[in-house]
Amino acid sequence: EAGVTQFPSHSVIEKGQTVTLRCDPISGHDNLYWYRRVMGKEIKFLLHFVKESKQDESGMPNNRFLAERTGGTYSTLKVQPAELEDSGVYFCASSARQGANEKLFFGSGTQLSVL
Amino acid sequence: AQSVTQLGSHVSVSEGALVLLRCNYSSSVPPYLFWYVQYPNQGLQLLLKYTSAATLVKGINGFEAEFKKSETSFHLTKPSAHMSDAAEYFCAVSDLGGGYSTLTFGKGTMLLVSP
Numbered sequence: 001e002a003g004v005t006q007f008p009s010h011s012v013i014e015k016g017q018t019v020t021l022r023c024d025p026i027s028g029h030d031n032l033y034w035y036r037r038v039m040g041k042e043i044k045f046l047l048h049f050v051k052e053s054k055q056d057e058s059g060m061p062n063n064r065f066l067a068e069r070t071g072g073t074y075s076t077l078k079v080q081p082a083e084l085e086d087s088g089v090y091f092c093a094s095s096a097r098q099g100a101n102e103k104l105f106f107g108s109g110t111q112l113s114v115l
Numbered sequence: 116a117q118s119v120t121q122l123g124s125h126v127s128v129s130e131g132a133l134v135l136l137r138c139n140y141s142s143s144v145p146p147y148l149f150w151y152v153q154y155p156n157q158g159l160q161l162l163l164k165y166t167s168a169a170t171l172v173k174g175i176n177g178f179e180a181e182f183k184k185s186e187t188s189f190h191l192t193k194p195s196a197h198m199s200d201a202a203e204y205f206c207a208v209s210d211l212g213g214g215y216s217t218l219t220f221g222k223g224t225m226l227l228v229s230p
Contacts, residue, residue: 004158035218042119043159043205043220091158106151106158 002026004107006092012113018080021110025074025094032075033095033104034067038088046090049075082114117142117208121221129229134178134193136224138206141187147209148189149218150180154202162204165189176200201228 005024013019025032034046046065047057051072060067064083069075079086089109095102122137140146148165163174170182180191189206206221 040222042222043207045218093159103161106160108156108158 004092004094004105006090006107006110008110009108010111010113012115013082014115015084016081018078019082019112021077021079021090021092021112023075023077023092023094023107025092026096026105029094029096029105030072031095031097031102032069033093034075034077035091035093036088037091037109038085041088043091046077079112082112084114087112087114117146117210117217117219119206119208119219119221121204121206121224123224124222125225125227127227127229128196130198131195134191134196134200134226136191136204136206136226138180138189138191138221139187140189140206140208142208142210144210148180148182149207149209150174150178150189150191151205151207151220152202153205153223159205162191196226196228198228198230201226 007022011019030051032049035043036046037043045059047060047067048055049069052069066078089111091106091109093104093106095104118141120139128134150162151159152162153159162178163172163180165172165182173179178193180189182189203223203225205223208219210217
């Protein structure tokens with residue numbers, strides 16, 4: 001069974017440019033999460049999809065970030081325009097169900113560097 | 116509000132020595148507690164989780180953690196370190212039943228194992 005896949009693994013862009021990160025969850029997983037780790041800081045929740053709907057986007061830092069999950073399969077996270085403080089590792093995770101028995105599977109992350 | 120404090124950004128042990136990674140949490144409701152591990156170039160993997168059942172939780176790869184409510188701690192231990200245990204370890208807390216949208220991570224502890 002394929003795991004959670006994230007593209008690209010690394011991205012280096014200049015301030016003001018646009019970047020799109022992609023996450024392919026495990027097939028059949030309705031729940032998809034985005035998290036971010038800024039260097040030296042904690043991993044923080046960004047948002048949660050259930051199928052194609054945004055269940056919780058309380059962690060999105062500002063309106064330069066746009067997440068989509070068309071068709072309830074893969075998800076994209078676009079940053080436009082990118083700022084220096086957006087640098088970090090962006091993790092995607094998916095799960096089949098919520099509640100006490102939910103098991104979360106993480107991708108290996110996208111390292112974003114904004115110069 | 117929840118928070119997690121991991122004492123020590125780096126912990127060094129010799130192969131065969133006891134591993135002790137410290138985690139203290141704060142939560143206004145009974146928590147779920149987790150330990151995740153990230154090996155180089157991989158996603159986070161769940162080591163173990165506490166969900167209000169037994170206070171001593173056994174996980175994968177010989178790790179275990181003990182929930183101590185009076186000390187608000189959930190320290191991770193392993194009796195004998197292997198070289199393959201070298202990785203970054205994250206403690207996390209979630210509201211009971213809140214799901215992974217409420218997952219709050221610590222800053223992580225890098226475990227270094229020397230021969």
